[in-house]
Amino acid sequence: MSENCPNDSIAGSVEPPEVKLTAPCVSDITTTWLVVAKNRRVNRDWEALVLRCPENCRRCYEDLCTAPTTRQPGRVFPLRGKRYKGAWEYEVTKGDRVFYVPHEEQFKVVVYYAGEHAKPAPTP
Numbered sequence: 241m242s243e244n245c246p247n248d249s250i251a252g253s254v255e256p257p258e259v260k261l262t263a264p265c266v267s268d269i270t271t272t273w274l275v276v277a278k279n280r281r282v283n284r285d286w287e288a289l290v291l292r293c294p295e296n297c298r299r300c301y302e303d304l305c306t307a308p309t310t311r312q313p314g315r316v317f318p319l320r321g322k323r324y325k326g327a328w329e330y331e332v333t334k335g336d337r338v339f340y341v342p343h344e345e346q347f348k349v350v351v352y353y354a355g356e357h358a359k360p361a362p363t364p
Contacts (some may be wrong), residue, residue, distance in 0.1 A: 246291045259283045261351055265299045271305040273342070274355075278352040286354040289336055296332045303330070308342040309347045319361055327364045339364070 262283055277283035290297040293345050303316065308328065311317055319327045319339075330338040330358040339353040353362040 261292070261301070262287050263299055272347060273305050273308055274276065274346075274348045275301065275304045276348065276350055276357055277354075281356055282351055286338075286351065289332060289338075289354050293333050293336065296336075300330050300332050300338055304338075304340065304351075306338065307326065309344070323363050326330050327361075331360065337361075344363055 247357045256336075259280050261277045277286060278307065286297075294307045303310070303312075311347075315331045316328060318324075319329055326341050327338075328339065328340055328342065332338055335357050336355065337353070337357045338351055339362055340349050342349050350364075352364050
């Protein structure tokens with residue numbers, strides 16, 4: 241929660257709409273896309289994923305910063321169906337996934353799920 245919010249019960253239960261995704265240790269990359277988490281819970285889950293598999297998360301983060309809409313067969317692909325319009329899936333490891341929505345006009349990627357592979361896929 242922000243330090244600027246008053247300490248009342250309503251403000252304490254409201255999540256911010258977006259939080260900058262915690263970057264893993266990355267080498268010098270040219271970031272053209274802003275990568276944000278949908279909320280603090282997603283960022284916390286991303287941080288746990290980074291602790292489990294740092295190298296794979298570093299590669300995922302670099303891909304999201306540079307080319308989030310580039311398909312990689314079996315690894316990165318758009319989800320199908322009306323419920324998932326605009327959503328993409330990134331296979332970080334065999335059992336872990338990152339689901340996100342790229343906003344091309346803003347050059348922004350909103351990660352809405354990070355963690356164990358969920359079936360069915362979470363909706364944005």
